[in-house]
Amino acid sequence: MNKILTIESSYEEAEKNSKKLVKNSGFKNQKILVKPNLLCPTPPEAVATTHPSIVKGVVEYLIDKGCDVYLGDSSAGQDSLNVLLKKTKIKNALKKLDVTFVEVDKYPAIELQLQGFIKDQTMPISKIVNEVDGIISLPKYKVHMLTGFTGATKNFYGLAPRLVKKEFHAKYINPAKFSTMIVDLALSIMKKVPTFYVMDSIWGMEGEGPKGGTKKEINMLIAGKNPFQVDNFAIGMVNPKFKVFTNEIAQKLGLIQKYEVIGPKKKIKLKMSKGYKAVRLASIFPNFGILASLVGIPKVGSLCTGCQTCIKNCPVNAIHMENGKAVIDRKKCIKCFTCVEVCPVNAIKVRKRLI
Ligand code: SF4
Ligand code: SF4
Incomplete structure (x- = not known):
C-alpha cells in the first residue's frame, strides 16, 4: 500500500524536514528534475510559490546522494526563469549548489501522448522529462479559482511552455474538462518517469488562489509517490470536505486507492474561491462557454497600471486597452482566470454573479 508521509513543520525547520521526507523517493546517482511551483515572481511571504527552504533541502539531499540535479518551471505570465528564481529567493537559497536550470x-x-480520459490528445511538454531518471515535484497548497485546488496534480502544467498553456486553456474551456486534461497530464508523466512529491503546506493559500488569495497557516509538509493521493490527503484535511475537480476525476479513474498515512493528521478550515464556486456550478452545463458569461466575472480595478501582461496571456484575446487601462470583453471571456493569475499588481478580481 502507498504511504502518505506528513511532518508538522515551520519554515525554520523546513530544510531539515524536507530532507527527511525526500529520502523516501529512493533516488540516488540519477539525473533528477526538481519542479517547484513558480507561478509568479513574488517573494516567499506572498505564499504563491514553493518556499526556498524546501527547494534547498531537497536539492541538497539529492546532491548528497550523487544525483545530477535539474530545476525547471514556467510562470503563468511572461517572466523568465531567472526572474522567478530571483524574486522567489530560490536562486539565493541554491547559490552554492550545483544545479542546472531548465x-x-x-x-x-516533446509531444506527450495524454493517457486517462481524453483520447487522441498530445501535449507539447519540456523534453527534460525524457532526459531525466526521476522527477521531484514540490507543489504548493493553494485553493484555485478554476480547478478548486492547485497541488501535486496540477504542478506538472508548468512543464508545458507558456504558449501551449494558453492554447490548452482555450481548447478546454469547461473547467471540468480542463481538470480532466490536468489529471491525464500527471498520469502520463507518472507513466513515463518515477515521481515523488513534497507539498509545501506550511503556509497555504485560501480564497481567490492561486495568486490573489489570502495566507493560511497549516504548518505541514505532505509527501508521497502518487500525486492524486497527496492531493486527496491534502484536500481531506479541509472540514467540511470540499469538492475538487481533479480529485474527483482521479477517483473516477481509480487513481486514488487506499493509502496509509504516516505522521500527524489535522483538520483545517479553508475559505473557498468565489470564482471556483461559480465556475463549478456552471460547468455542469455542456455549453459552459455561453453560461460562463453569467458566472464569476473577472473585473479590472483601479490598481491597473496598463502593463498589458493580462492582454499578452489571455488565451482568447478578450482584453484590450482603453485610456491606459485593461478592459475585459465579457462576451469573449471564457473564465480561465489566467489574467487574475498574471496581473503583477492584483488589479483583477473575480466578481461573483451566479451561485
Ligand atoms: S490589469 Fe493588471 S496585468 Fe492587466 S494591464 Fe492592468 S496591471 Fe497589467
Ligand atoms: S479575460 Fe481573463 S478570464 Fe477571461 S479569457 Fe481572458 S484571461 Fe481568461
Whole structure:
C-alpha cells in the first residue's frame, strides 16, 4: 500500500524536514528534475510559490546522494526563469549548489501522448522529462479559482511552455474538462518517469488562489509517490470536505486507492474561491462557454497600471486597452482566470454573479 508521509513543520525547520521526507523517493546517482511551483515572481511571504527552504533541502539531499540535479518551471505570465528564481529567493537559497536550470519556454519540447480520459490528445511538454531518471515535484497548497485546488496534480502544467498553456486553456474551456486534461497530464508523466512529491503546506493559500488569495497557516509538509493521493490527503484535511475537480476525476479513474498515512493528521478550515464556486456550478452545463458569461466575472480595478501582461496571456484575446487601462470583453471571456493569475499588481478580481 502507498504511504502518505506528513511532518508538522515551520519554515525554520523546513530544510531539515524536507530532507527527511525526500529520502523516501529512493533516488540516488540519477539525473533528477526538481519542479517547484513558480507561478509568479513574488517573494516567499506572498505564499504563491514553493518556499526556498524546501527547494534547498531537497536539492541538497539529492546532491548528497550523487544525483545530477535539474530545476525547471514556467510562470503563468511572461517572466523568465531567472526572474522567478530571483524574486522567489530560490536562486539565493541554491547559490552554492550545483544545479542546472531548465527554462521551459526555451527548452525543446516533446509531444506527450495524454493517457486517462481524453483520447487522441498530445501535449507539447519540456523534453527534460525524457532526459531525466526521476522527477521531484514540490507543489504548493493553494485553493484555485478554476480547478478548486492547485497541488501535486496540477504542478506538472508548468512543464508545458507558456504558449501551449494558453492554447490548452482555450481548447478546454469547461473547467471540468480542463481538470480532466490536468489529471491525464500527471498520469502520463507518472507513466513515463518515477515521481515523488513534497507539498509545501506550511503556509497555504485560501480564497481567490492561486495568486490573489489570502495566507493560511497549516504548518505541514505532505509527501508521497502518487500525486492524486497527496492531493486527496491534502484536500481531506479541509472540514467540511470540499469538492475538487481533479480529485474527483482521479477517483473516477481509480487513481486514488487506499493509502496509509504516516505522521500527524489535522483538520483545517479553508475559505473557498468565489470564482471556483461559480465556475463549478456552471460547468455542469455542456455549453459552459455561453453560461460562463453569467458566472464569476473577472473585473479590472483601479490598481491597473496598463502593463498589458493580462492582454499578452489571455488565451482568447478578450482584453484590450482603453485610456491606459485593461478592459475585459465579457462576451469573449471564457473564465480561465489566467489574467487574475498574471496581473503583477492584483488589479483583477473575480466578481461573483451566479451561485
Ligand atoms: S490589469 Fe493588471 S496585468 Fe492587466 S494591464 Fe492592468 S496591471 Fe497589467
Ligand atoms: S479575460 Fe481573463 S478570464 Fe477571461 S479569457 Fe481572458 S484571461 Fe481568461
